[in-house]
Amino acid sequence: MSRVAAFDWTSLEEELNGFGYAVLPSLLSESECREVAAMYPDDPRFRSHVVMARHGYGRGEYKYFAYPLPDPIAELRPELYARLAPIANRWNDRMRLDARYPLEHREFIGQCNAAGQTRPTPLLLQYGPDDFNCLHQDLYGDLAFPLQVAVLLSEPGDEFTGGEFVLTEQRPRMQSRAEVVPLRRGDAVAFAVHHRPLDGSKGTYRVNLRHGVSRIRAGHRYTLGIIFHDAK
Protein backbone atom coordinates (compact mmCIF):
# COMPACT_ATOMS: atom_id res chain seq x y z
CA MET A 1 0.00 0.00 0.00
CA SER A 2 1.31 3.47 -0.83
CA ARG A 3 1.96 5.93 1.99
CA VAL A 4 -0.93 8.06 0.76
CA ALA A 5 -3.35 5.13 0.74
CA ALA A 6 -2.32 4.25 4.32
CA PHE A 7 -4.14 7.33 5.70
CA ASP A 8 -7.75 7.08 6.88
CA TRP A 9 -9.35 9.02 4.04
CA THR A 10 -12.83 8.78 5.55
CA SER A 11 -11.75 10.81 8.57
CA LEU A 12 -9.58 13.14 6.43
CA GLU A 13 -12.67 13.89 4.33
CA GLU A 14 -14.66 14.59 7.51
CA GLU A 15 -11.98 17.07 8.62
CA LEU A 16 -11.93 18.71 5.19
CA ASN A 17 -15.72 19.01 5.30
CA GLY A 18 -15.67 20.42 8.83
CA PHE A 19 -12.81 22.88 8.58
CA GLY A 20 -11.61 23.18 4.97
CA TYR A 21 -8.33 21.48 5.78
CA ALA A 22 -6.93 18.21 7.13
CA VAL A 23 -3.47 17.26 8.39
CA LEU A 24 -1.64 14.17 7.09
CA PRO A 25 0.92 13.53 9.84
CA SER A 26 4.44 12.48 8.79
CA LEU A 27 3.71 12.29 5.07
CA LEU A 28 7.45 12.74 4.51
CA SER A 29 10.24 11.32 6.66
CA GLU A 30 12.85 13.54 8.27
CA SER A 31 15.45 12.52 5.67
CA GLU A 32 13.06 13.20 2.79
CA CYS A 33 12.34 16.65 4.25
CA ARG A 34 16.07 17.38 4.35
CA GLU A 35 16.57 16.06 0.80
CA VAL A 36 13.74 18.13 -0.66
CA ALA A 37 14.76 21.33 1.19
CA ALA A 38 18.36 20.79 0.00
CA MET A 39 17.13 20.99 -3.62
CA TYR A 40 16.48 24.72 -3.19
CA PRO A 41 19.87 26.01 -4.47
CA ASP A 42 19.91 23.54 -7.40
CA ASP A 43 18.56 25.84 -10.12
CA PRO A 44 18.38 23.37 -13.04
CA ARG A 45 15.56 21.60 -11.13
CA PHE A 46 13.37 24.70 -11.34
CA ARG A 47 11.58 26.66 -14.06
CA SER A 48 11.32 29.97 -12.20
CA HIS A 49 12.28 31.88 -9.09
CA VAL A 50 10.00 34.36 -7.33
CA VAL A 51 11.17 36.93 -4.76
CA MET A 52 7.94 37.59 -2.91
CA ALA A 53 8.60 41.19 -1.86
CA ARG A 54 8.94 42.24 -5.52
CA HIS A 55 5.31 41.31 -6.15
CA GLY A 56 3.78 42.31 -2.82
CA TYR A 57 3.28 38.64 -1.93
CA GLY A 58 5.09 38.97 1.41
CA ARG A 59 8.75 38.37 2.19
CA GLY A 60 10.69 35.24 1.32
CA GLU A 61 11.13 33.40 -1.93
CA TYR A 62 10.06 30.34 -3.84
CA LYS A 63 10.89 28.33 -6.94
CA TYR A 64 8.59 26.33 -9.19
CA PHE A 65 9.92 22.90 -10.12
CA ALA A 66 10.48 22.09 -13.80
CA TYR A 67 9.22 18.87 -15.37
CA PRO A 68 10.14 16.08 -14.85
CA LEU A 69 9.36 16.48 -11.14
CA PRO A 70 11.80 14.77 -8.77
CA ASP A 71 10.75 12.12 -6.28
CA PRO A 72 9.01 12.16 -3.86
CA ILE A 73 6.97 14.93 -5.55
CA ALA A 74 6.44 12.97 -8.78
CA GLU A 75 5.10 10.06 -6.71
CA LEU A 76 2.95 12.08 -4.32
CA ARG A 77 1.20 14.40 -6.78
CA PRO A 78 -0.86 11.74 -8.61
CA GLU A 79 -1.43 9.66 -5.46
CA LEU A 80 -2.77 12.59 -3.47
CA TYR A 81 -4.83 13.73 -6.44
CA ALA A 82 -6.50 10.31 -6.77
CA ARG A 83 -7.70 10.55 -3.13
CA LEU A 84 -8.72 14.20 -3.35
CA ALA A 85 -10.56 14.10 -6.71
CA PRO A 86 -13.66 12.26 -5.38
CA ILE A 87 -13.81 14.74 -2.47
CA ALA A 88 -13.48 17.67 -4.90
CA ASN A 89 -16.32 16.24 -6.99
CA ARG A 90 -18.57 15.90 -3.94
CA TRP A 91 -17.72 19.49 -2.95
CA ASN A 92 -18.57 20.84 -6.41
CA ASP A 93 -21.83 18.92 -6.38
CA ARG A 94 -22.76 20.52 -3.04
CA MET A 95 -21.64 23.99 -4.23
CA ARG A 96 -23.59 23.63 -7.49
CA LEU A 97 -20.40 24.14 -9.52
CA ASP A 98 -20.29 22.38 -12.89
CA ALA A 99 -16.66 21.24 -12.97
CA ARG A 100 -15.96 17.55 -12.33
CA TYR A 101 -12.46 16.09 -12.07
CA PRO A 102 -11.22 12.85 -13.65
CA LEU A 103 -9.99 10.30 -11.12
CA GLU A 104 -6.52 10.12 -12.69
CA HIS A 105 -4.13 13.04 -12.42
CA ARG A 106 -2.65 12.34 -15.87
CA GLU A 107 -6.06 12.92 -17.38
CA PHE A 108 -6.58 16.16 -15.45
CA ILE A 109 -3.18 17.43 -16.62
CA GLY A 110 -4.33 16.65 -20.17
CA GLN A 111 -7.29 18.98 -19.59
CA CYS A 112 -4.95 21.66 -18.20
CA ASN A 113 -2.72 21.34 -21.26
CA ALA A 114 -5.70 21.61 -23.62
CA ALA A 115 -6.64 24.84 -21.80
CA GLY A 116 -3.12 26.24 -22.32
CA GLN A 117 -1.98 25.49 -18.74
CA THR A 118 1.24 23.58 -19.33
CA ARG A 119 3.71 24.80 -16.72
CA PRO A 120 4.29 22.77 -13.53
CA THR A 121 3.14 24.34 -10.25
CA PRO A 122 4.75 22.27 -7.46
CA LEU A 123 7.03 24.65 -5.60
CA LEU A 124 9.62 24.95 -2.88
CA LEU A 125 9.40 27.94 -0.53
CA GLN A 126 12.20 29.35 1.60
CA TYR A 127 11.70 31.79 4.48
CA GLY A 128 14.20 33.44 6.82
CA PRO A 129 13.83 35.78 9.82
CA ASP A 130 10.97 38.32 9.39
CA ASP A 131 9.70 36.60 6.23
CA PHE A 132 6.00 35.86 5.79
CA ASN A 133 3.54 34.81 3.11
CA CYS A 134 0.50 37.04 2.57
CA LEU A 135 -2.94 35.45 2.45
CA HIS A 136 -3.57 34.25 -1.09
CA GLN A 137 -5.16 31.69 -3.40
CA ASP A 138 -3.09 29.62 -5.84
CA LEU A 139 -5.16 30.08 -8.99
CA TYR A 140 -3.19 29.94 -12.25
CA GLY A 141 -5.81 29.90 -15.01
CA ASP A 142 -9.40 28.90 -15.66
CA LEU A 143 -8.79 25.30 -14.59
CA ALA A 144 -8.18 24.98 -10.88
CA PHE A 145 -8.36 21.81 -8.82
CA PRO A 146 -10.16 22.81 -5.57
CA LEU A 147 -7.71 21.25 -3.10
CA GLN A 148 -3.95 21.51 -2.63
CA VAL A 149 -1.30 20.18 -0.26
CA ALA A 150 1.63 21.81 1.56
CA VAL A 151 4.33 19.85 3.41
CA LEU A 152 6.34 21.52 6.16
CA LEU A 153 10.01 20.58 5.65
CA SER A 154 11.57 22.26 8.73
CA GLU A 155 11.12 21.50 12.42
CA PRO A 156 9.23 24.20 14.38
CA GLY A 157 10.93 25.22 17.61
CA ASP A 158 14.18 23.71 16.43
CA GLU A 159 14.96 25.02 12.92
CA PHE A 160 12.64 28.04 13.15
CA THR A 161 10.14 29.82 15.40
CA GLY A 162 6.99 31.71 14.37
CA GLY A 163 6.04 30.99 10.78
CA GLU A 164 2.65 29.37 11.36
CA PHE A 165 0.48 28.13 8.53
CA VAL A 166 -2.70 30.23 8.57
CA LEU A 167 -6.03 29.77 6.82
CA THR A 168 -8.85 32.28 6.74
CA GLU A 169 -12.35 31.72 5.57
CA GLN A 170 -15.04 34.17 4.74
CA ARG A 171 -18.73 33.31 4.56
CA PRO A 172 -20.84 35.47 2.27
CA ARG A 173 -21.40 38.94 3.86
CA MET A 174 -19.57 37.96 7.07
CA GLN A 175 -16.20 38.76 8.62
CA SER A 176 -13.25 36.40 8.14
CA ARG A 177 -12.28 33.76 10.64
CA ALA A 178 -8.70 32.47 10.98
CA GLU A 179 -7.30 29.03 11.80
CA VAL A 180 -3.68 28.31 12.65
CA VAL A 181 -2.71 24.81 11.56
CA PRO A 182 -0.16 23.21 13.90
CA LEU A 183 2.38 21.26 11.83
CA ARG A 184 5.55 19.34 12.62
CA ARG A 185 8.31 18.64 10.12
CA GLY A 186 7.04 16.14 7.54
CA ASP A 187 3.36 16.85 8.19
CA ALA A 188 1.23 17.81 5.22
CA VAL A 189 -1.89 19.94 5.21
CA ALA A 190 -4.53 19.43 2.53
CA PHE A 191 -6.74 22.48 2.15
CA ALA A 192 -9.20 24.29 -0.08
CA VAL A 193 -7.60 26.46 -2.76
CA HIS A 194 -10.53 28.84 -3.24
CA HIS A 195 -13.96 27.70 -2.02
CA ARG A 196 -15.45 25.05 0.16
CA PRO A 197 -19.06 24.09 0.83
CA LEU A 198 -20.67 24.89 4.17
CA ASP A 199 -24.20 23.87 5.14
CA GLY A 200 -26.27 26.71 6.54
CA SER A 201 -29.91 27.23 7.45
CA LYS A 202 -30.75 28.27 3.88
CA GLY A 203 -28.84 25.46 2.15
CA THR A 204 -25.20 24.99 1.21
CA TYR A 205 -23.12 28.05 0.48
CA ARG A 206 -19.56 28.72 -0.73
CA VAL A 207 -17.00 29.83 1.78
CA ASN A 208 -13.98 31.70 0.39
CA LEU A 209 -10.59 30.53 1.75
CA ARG A 210 -7.12 32.04 1.69
CA HIS A 211 -3.87 30.71 3.12
CA GLY A 212 -0.56 32.21 4.17
CA VAL A 213 2.25 32.06 6.71
CA SER A 214 2.74 34.31 9.74
CA ARG A 215 6.07 36.01 10.32
CA ILE A 216 9.10 33.80 10.92
CA ARG A 217 10.64 34.96 14.21
CA ALA A 218 13.98 33.15 13.87
CA GLY A 219 15.66 30.50 11.74
CA HIS A 220 14.75 29.13 8.33
CA ARG A 221 11.56 27.45 7.19
CA TYR A 222 11.06 25.42 4.00
CA THR A 223 7.78 24.21 2.53
CA LEU A 224 6.93 21.94 -0.37
CA GLY A 225 3.74 23.04 -2.12
CA ILE A 226 1.82 20.54 -4.24
CA ILE A 227 -0.74 22.19 -6.50
CA PHE A 228 -2.59 19.88 -8.86
CA HIS A 229 -3.46 22.19 -11.76
CA ASP A 230 -0.72 23.44 -14.04
CA ALA A 231 -0.22 27.12 -14.88
CA LYS A 232 -0.62 29.25 -18.02
Ligand SMILES: O=C(O)CCC(=O)C(=O)O
Ligand atom coordinates in the same frame (compact mmCIF):
# COMPACT_ATOMS: atom_id res chain seq x y z
O1 LIG B 1 4.90 27.96 3.34
C1 LIG B 1 3.75 27.56 3.52
O2 LIG B 1 3.43 26.84 4.47
C2 LIG B 1 2.65 27.96 2.55
C3 LIG B 1 3.05 27.59 1.17
C4 LIG B 1 2.02 27.95 0.14
O3 LIG B 1 1.52 29.03 0.04
C5 LIG B 1 1.65 26.88 -0.81
O4 LIG B 1 2.14 25.76 -0.71
O5 LIG B 1 0.82 27.17 -1.69
Ligand SMILES: [Fe+2]
Ligand atom coordinates in the same frame (compact mmCIF):
# COMPACT_ATOMS: atom_id res chain seq x y z
FE1 LIG C 1 0.07 29.05 -1.58
